[in-house]
Amino acid sequence: MIRLHRVSKSFGSVRVVDDVDLTIAKGELVALLGPSGGGKSTLLRIIAGLETADAGEVWIDDVRANDLEARQRRVGFVFQHYALFRHMTVADNVEFGLRVRGVDPAERRRRAEALLDLVGLQGLGDRYPSQLSGGQRQRVALARALAPEPGLLLLDEPFGAVDAKVREELRVWLRRLHDRIGATTIFVTHDREEAFAVADRVVLVRHGRIEQVGTPVEVLDEPATEFVAGFLGEANHFEAELVDGMLQIGPMRLPAPDPTHAGPLRVVVRSYDLKIWAQEPGVGVVDRVIPLGDRVRVESTLDGGVPLLAHFPRRSSLLRDVTPGARINVEVTQLRAWPAAASP
Amino acid sequence: MSPRKARIALRTGVVAWMVILVVVPISGLVLRALASGPAAFWGYVVDPVALAALRLTFGTAALAATINAVGGTLIAWVLVRGKHPALSALVDIPFAVPTLVTGVVLVALFGPQAWLGQVLIAVDTPIVFARPGIVLAMLFISLPLVVRTVEPVLSELDPAEEDAAETLGASRWQVFRHVLWPAMLPAVAAAWVQTFARCIAEFGSIAALSGNIPRETLVASVYILGELEAGHADAAAAISVVLLVLSLGLQPAASALVERRYARV
Amino acid sequence: MSSRSRPMQPWLPRVAFLYAALLILLPLAALAYGVAEHLGGTWRALTSGPALDALSRTITLATIALAVHLVLGVMTAWVVVRDDFFGKRALVWLADVPLAMSPITIGLAFFVVFGREGWLYPLFTQLDLKVVFAFPGLVLVTLFVTLPFMIREVVLLLEDLGTSEEEAAATMGASPWQVFVHITLPNILPALTSASALVVARALGEFGAVLVIGGAISGETDTATTFVFHAIEERQLPAAYGMSMVLVALSVAAFATFSALRRKVRS
Numbered sequence: 061m062i063r064l065h066r067v068s069k070s071f072g073s074v075r076v077v078d079d080v081d082l083t084i085a086k087g088e089l090v091a092l093l094g095p096s097g098g099g100k101s102t103l104l105r106i107i108a109g110l111e112t113a114d115a116g117e118v119w120i121d122d123v124r125a126n127d128l129e130a131r132q133r134r135v136g137f138v139f140q141h142y143a144l145f146r147h148m149t150v151a152d153n154v155e156f157g158l159r160v161r162g163v164d165p166a167e168r169r170r171r172a173e174a175l176l177d178l179v180g181l182q183g184l185g186d187r188y189p190s191q192l193s194g195g196q197r198q199r200v201a202l203a204r205a206l207a208p209e210p211g212l213l214l215l216d217e218p219f220g221a222v223d224a225k226v227r228e229e230l231r232v233w234l235r236r237l238h239d240r241i242g243a244t245t246i247f248v249t250h251d252r253e254e255a256f257a258v259a260d261r262v263v264l265v266r267h268g269r270i271e272q273v274g275t276p277v278e279v280l281d282e283p284a285t286e287f288v289a290g291f292l293g294e295a296n297h298f299e300a301e302l303v304d305g306m307l308q309i310g311p312m313r314l315p316a317p318d319p320t321h322a323g324p325l326r327v328v329v330r331s332y333d334l335k336i337w338a339q340e341p342g343v344g345v346v347d348r349v350i351p352l353g354d355r356v357r358v359e360s361t362l363d364g365g366v367p368l369l370a371h372f373p374r375r376s377s378l379l380r381d382v383t384p385g386a387r388i389n390v391e392v393t394q395l396r397a398w399p400a401a402a403s404p
Numbered sequence: 405m406s407p408r409k410a411r412i413a414l415r416t417g418v419v420a421w422m423v424i425l426v427v428v429p430i431s432g433l434v435l436r437a438l439a440s441g442p443a444a445f446w447g448y449v450v451d452p453v454a455l456a457a458l459r460l461t462f463g464t465a466a467l468a469a470t471i472n473a474v475g476g477t478l479i480a481w482v483l484v485r486g487k488h489p490a491l492s493a494l495v496d497i498p499f500a501v502p503t504l505v506t507g508v509v510l511v512a513l514f515g516p517q518a519w520l521g522q523v524l525i526a527v528d529t530p531i532v533f534a535r536p537g538i539v540l541a542m543l544f545i546s547l548p549l550v551v552r553t554v555e556p557v558l559s560e561l562d563p564a565e566e567d568a569a570e571t572l573g574a575s576r577w578q579v580f581r582h583v584l585w586p587a588m589l590p591a592v593a594a595a596w597v598q599t600f601a602r603c604i605a606e607f608g609s610i611a612a613l614s615g616n617i618p619r620e621t622l623v624a625s626v627y628i629l630g631e632l633e634a635g636h637a638d639a640a641a642a643i644s645v646v647l648l649v650l651s652l653g654l655q656p657a658a659s660a661l662v663e664r665r666y667a668r669v
Numbered sequence: 670m671s672s673r674s675r676p677m678q679p680w681l682p683r684v685a686f687l688y689a690a691l692l693i694l695l696p697l698a699a700l701a702y703g704v705a706e707h708l709g710g711t712w713r714a715l716t717s718g719p720a721l722d723a724l725s726r727t728i729t730l731a732t733i734a735l736a737v738h739l740v741l742g743v744m745t746a747w748v749v750v751r752d753d754f755f756g757k758r759a760l761v762w763l764a765d766v767p768l769a770m771s772p773i774t775i776g777l778a779f780f781v782v783f784g785r786e787g788w789l790y791p792l793f794t795q796l797d798l799k800v801v802f803a804f805p806g807l808v809l810v811t812l813f814v815t816l817p818f819m820i821r822e823v824v825l826l827l828e829d830l831g832t833s834e835e836e837a838a839a840t841m842g843a844s845p846w847q848v849f850v851h852i853t854l855p856n857i858l859p860a861l862t863s864a865s866a867l868v869v870a871r872a873l874g875e876f877g878a879v880l881v882i883g884g885a886i887s888g889e890t891d892t893a894t895t896f897v898f899h900a901i902e903e904r905q906l907p908a909a910y911g912m913s914m915v916l917v918a919l920s921v922a923a924f925a926t927f928s929a930l931r932r933k934v935r936s
Contacts (some may be wrong), residue, residue, distance in 0.1 A: 418741070429781075488686075504898060607773050632777055
């Protein structure tokens with residue numbers, strides 16, 4: 061179990077991790093998701109002991125870990141660019157954690173081979189990292205991290221440096237591995253598909269702060285902030301005013317979800333939570349219709365200059381007559397609203 | 405002139421330049437060394453004073469190379485992993501100091517008339533006019549060489565590998581031994597070789613501070629000068645050729661080492 | 670963002686600084702102290718005839734070396750990198766030879782070839798050109814010891830730069846000379862500035878070779894370094910320290926100047 065209590069870290073004058081509280085249960089697979097530079101990797105490194113927090117406490121399995129060095133924390137870390145020891149063979153890499161703990165050579169070799177089997181790299185023990193592909197190297201990195209049987213596995217953008225096809229395979233494979241081994245696992249990613257595909261729970265991190273924690277369904281259907289709503293899918297962000305109990309967004313009038321919010325509002329509507337159809341006089345005009353394989357992307361402008369983005373399944377009947385220049389009407393099936401506070 | 409002709413002219417000019425400036429003098433030297441025949445050549449080389457000079461030169465150069473390999477690597481590490489512009493400037497100073505001046509200054513610092521020198525004489529470890537002085541002069545002039553040879557290689561090391569080793573449970577010593585050292589070794593070895601080659605050729609600083617006592621503090625370059633001044637140009641040329649062949653043989657070794665990315669340890 | 674915010678162990682920089690300070694600062698301080706100690710006599714000694722003569726000779730040699738290598742060194746580097754012919758590798762190897770040679774050996778080699786028993790002696794006597802114990806000899810050895818610097822730096826940079834810019838210029842109709850002047854030359858300026866500093870510093874500091882080939886004849890072949898040598902032998906410390914300081918100052922000035930030039934070029 062991992063517990064972070066009011067953890068903060070600055071590099072120079074930049075607050076990279078800002079007053080973070082987080083609890084992760086034993087055996088969970090958690091994703092730290094957010095845009096690049098948001099502090100996710102730093103958070104991970106603080107948990108690993110590779111960085112020290114300026115403030116706050118880190119608890120690992122009911123032990124206060126702040127003063128423990130990385131080597132004492134029994135944490136397995138997989139780096140974005142593998143960080144394999146270039147001058148050692150694959151087997152030597154995997155054995156390293158056992159070697160520095162004094163495990164005898166025969167036992168080391170046995171465990172390394174078992175792990176290489178586990179990650180699907182049997183027989184490649186005598187190769188050097190430079191002779192392997194990106195996906196293979198990442199699996200060696202994983203095997204290496206697992207060898208000392210850590211209680212906690214941390215992965216920093218583990219599939220970032222690998223190409224798209226391989227990434228998908230590795231995702232599936234990581235999930236299966238986790239289910240098999242059961243170690244508490246935290247991984248950092250900026251790819252929301254990856255987070256949703258693999259994790260039990262998702263932690264949304266931006267500017268060093270946690271915006272929301274929840275299962276993929278929870279954060280998708282009940283985003284806590286405008287950022288979460290926008291980050292988890294292509295979305296429209298509108299400025300709105302509450303007028304006579306209804307939301308006024310440009311030329312559209314929509315029922316307000318929570319009548320008690322006064323003042324200017326920010327409204328987020330997912331691109332698939334809209335219906336558009338050709339109708340005169342309508343509230344806007346179509347700019348472009350772009351086929352994207354199984355979906356169609358419709359870019360429009362509402363009267364008054366507000367841009368609108370909608371996605372439809374390819375064969376949707378709603379798309380009849382929706383062509384560039386056509387006037388359209390819009391129906392919103394789901395929206396979320398927040399007060400327009402100062403936060404950027 | 406057509407481009408092709410111009411190119412050939414350029415090529416010819418450059419080759420001629422290099423031949424005149426380098427090939428001619430070197431051949432002259434080698435021919436002079438062998439002027440009295442190979443037997444005489446050998447005789448010059450095995451002369452006891454010459455041998456003593458060579459032995460002293462190689463011994464002190466090896467020691468200086470070893471000490472600076474450690475010190476210089478340490479400095480290079482600090483420069484690569486930290487921000488120390490002052491240290492960087494400091495390291496380059498010996499390049500700007502004529503070697504003779506180095507010798508003069510070391511005499512001023514550690515010579516018998518300086519208080520430091522008198523202290524050293526009192527504890528029976530004189531530096532000037534003794535072997536330690538030779539090593540000291542060599543250390544001074546070769547430090548930038550070591551640092552600038554090792555620095556680029558150190559800057560290519562991936563700190564993530566050290567992080568990885570730490571998370572796997574390695575102590576700082578283990579990180580150094582298993583991750584850093586194998587990666588640094590080729591560059592440090594190359595620096596050693598280059599320093600050695602540089603130091604066996606050194607003249608100015610050593611001439612000024614060693615006292616040039618035959619068999620005691622007489623290094624090869626000073627011996628060569630002595631032979632020349634005594635009219636034994638052949639002998640001087642012979643010992644010169646020995647040093648030259650050794651240096652030229654060492655250079656490719658150093659280059660090969662620098663090219664190797666890491667030692668398979 | 671740096672991947673390692675944890676500082677290296679504190680003893681590392683301390684030991685490094687200590688080593689560098691002891692080895693380098695201490696002698697430098699001793700030099701400054703020596704100059705200060707004899708300050709009174711230093712000015713007089715440095716403005717004497719022989720001193721000015723020796724210094725001007727050294728500066729002339731450094732200037733000649735720089736000028737020659739800026740032209741011939743760049744030419745050589747260009748041929749090594751861009752041209753192809755049998756034996757090209759030998760050129761590179763030859764350029765590095767001076768680095769492997771002791772200054773005494775260098776002086777000896779030229780002495781042997783141009784001296785009275787040397788095989789080029791008759792030719793030069795006919796041309797009424799004295800090389801050994803004369804200024805031309807000094808020029809030759811200075812050119813020799815400074816040879817590698819320009820070539821190495823320019824070769825490295827030319828290899829790194831690649832040919833794409835030059836090819837692009839050629840396709841736009843530039844002649845080879847125009848390509849060189851407008852594309853290649855500006856691109857290799859960093860190498861030229863670094864190497865120039867090294868050439869000048871090396872030329873200023875050359876001692877053994879000029880001693881052997883020139884004989885350090887006051888008024889004819891005395892250089893700043895041999896001047897210092899004489900001064901030491903004659904126990905004239907103000908002159909020795911003063912000239913030493915001038916040499917160090919000139920080298921440092923050369924480094925600083927070319928460094929500044931390099932930065933200016935970059936902007």
